[in-house]
Amino acid sequence: MSDRLNSILSKLVTSIEGVKDEKEMLLRLIIGLAVFLLLALFRKQISKAIVWLCTKTIARKSDVAQRALVDALSVPLSFFIFVFGIYISTEIIAPSGEIRNPVLLIFKLGVIFSISWFLINFINSDFSFVLSDDDSKTKKTAVNFISNLIKIFIVILSSLLMLEQFGISATRVFAALGIGGVAVAFACKDAVENLLSGFIIIYDKPFEVDDFIKIDNEAGQVEEIKIRTTRLRMTDGSQKIYPNTTVANSAIINLSRMSHRLINENLGIEYKHSSKEINAFCSKLKELILSYDESDKSDVRVNFTDYSDSSLDIEVFFYVDIPSLQDYLTFKSKFNCDVKTLADDMNIDFAFTSRSVYFANELEVKNNAK
Structure with a gap:
């Protein structure tokens, strides 16, 4: 040994x-x-x-x-x-x-x-x-976005430094990329567009994380803004992922930034009601709207507008100072219940789609036949 x-x-x-x-x-x-x-x-x-x-x-x-x-x-x-x-x-x-x-x-x-x-x-x-709790969602999103870019830069830089240890210089790597530059450019086209669109979204601030927005007639809550994509939680609970290019090129409605919301309804009442009853109901309805603290009293419209096939139509138009969607829906539910209570108290009947068929007297029909 x-x-x-x-x-x-x-x-x-x-x-x-x-x-x-x-x-x-x-x-x-x-x-x-x-x-x-x-x-x-x-x-x-x-x-x-x-x-x-x-x-x-x-x-x-x-x-x-x-x-x-x-x-x-x-x-x-x-x-x-x-x-x-x-x-x-x-x-x-x-x-x-x-x-x-x-x-x-x-x-x-x-x-x-x-x-x-x-x-x-x-x-x-x-x-x-x-970051503190008082910092805006936009600042937090921007920090997260920039941190992702820095991570990509670190990975690329460390990879180049490791290749240097094997005698492969960064110049050679870029030269090799230059040979297939056209192919690489086409392959990276969408990625670069999404990256630039991400910058636009972050710094133009059309929306922030947790905002409720509408894109292409689809509404959802913003969960995350990443380098390539924006993720929305849809109203049915599913998650939808949009490329940043699609988001940047679409018309966006930010429902979370509404300072006030519109209530615009058509109430159809039966033809049996007289003009006096209609005017009284419209007046009481306007008083009801003005009694709400949330209503914008500068523009309240309650008007008898149309003779429809089955009803006499009354249009209700006013704004409420309620930015939150959930609070708005709660108020609208309360308003509809109050309208129903008012109509019941005034013996106003709401119409439903119907058709009346009138038969002439049988004798008159025979006489006309002769």
Whole structure:
């Protein structure tokens, strides 16, 4: 066993510069493996200690920032310590020679990957240490949108840096893309259009997250505005995903930004009612509308407008200062009930679609026949 070990040590001594004999090689192996095992086994504890030190020095004024830093840094730092253990143990065992080069490459890739991992984790945090509850939905959406762009930039940059370690320069990558530039341009056309449309939506602010909007005669609540898409929760509970280009090129009705809402109804009453009864009902109906605190009293219209096939039509037209859709529907329900109560009190009967057929006296029919 000792002869075999000596043979292995002898080969290592000849392949590694700066090592005098087998004893020094054995000592380097023991120290190197011990350092690696120490860092590998206790990497989580070391990571926690470093993170704790960072939170006390960098983010000591904000508990939320500390939590975001801990969540983002802990796992990538633990991975980096493991890679660093491989590198430092190799430096101890073989400071020069063929073994060192691939390990150095692994270490460089590990550093790039760890930093990218940490940055993406940090960007994935909810940014509550930057945003407050008082900040607008638009600001929060913009921060989320920009963070997604930064993540894409980090992935591209880290990929280029990793390729550099293999001797593939960024210039070569862009040159290769230039060869198939036309194909890439066509492939990315929709993605770029959606990206630019996303910028327009964020900064033009036609709507915000949680707004209730109408696009192409379909209404829903805005759940999320992403780089490529806008997601709406429809009234039936389903989620509909629109490309940002479609949203930007469509006529959008933002129902959440209505300062007031219109109530416009046609009430059909039976033909048996006299003009006096109609005028009295219209007057009382207008008084009812004016009695509401929510009604805009500057423009209230209650008029007898048409003789329909089955009814005498009264048009009701007025605005209410109720921006919320749910509150508006609640008020409209109350108004309709109040109208029915008023009609019952005044003995006004609402008409329904009907047709009356009159038969002439049988005798008159016979006389006319003669």
